[in-house]
Amino acid sequence: MKADIHPSYNAVVFQDVTSDFSFLTRSTLSSKEKIKWEDGQEYPLIKVEISSATHPFYTGKQRVSDTSGRIDKFNKRYTK
Numbered sequence: 467m468k469a470d471i472h473p474s475y476n477a478v479v480f481q482d483v484t485s486d487f488s489f490l491t492r493s494t495l496s497s498k499e500k501i502k503w504e505d506g507q508e509y510p511l512i513k514v515e516i517s518s519a520t521h522p523f524y525t526g527k528q529r530v531s532d533t534s535g536r537i538d539k540f541n542k543r544y545t546k
Contacts (some may be wrong), residue, residue, distance in 0.1 A: 479509045487519035487542065 473494040479501050481488040492502055493512070501511040519525070 477509050478512055479503060480512050480514055482517040482519050483513050483515060485517075485519045487517055489517075 474496075475492055475494055476496070477490060478486055478493040478495055478497070479490050480493075481501070482498045488501075495510075495512050497510040497512050499511040499513075500544065502508050
C-alpha cells in the first residue's frame with residue numbers, strides 16, 4: 467500500500483436526525499462536531515436524514531407523500 471494516498475479511516479458516530487438512533491462505525495468521513503459515546507470517548511458526529519431506524523424498507527411503515535400536490539405543481543409549471 468502506498469503511503470499518503472489513502473484517506474484516514476477512523477471511528478465515527480452516525481446519528482439519524484429524525485429519530486434518536488445513532489451508531490458507531492468506521493468511515494473516511496469526518497466532522498467538526500463531536501459527541502461523547504457510551505464508552506466515554508469523543509468521536510466525530512455525522513448527521514444523516516435516513517438510517518435503518520427510519521427507512522421504510524427496514525421499518526415496514528410507508529410514509530404517505532403528497533403525490534397529488536406534486537402532480538398539480540408539475541402540471542401548473544409545464545402546461546401551456
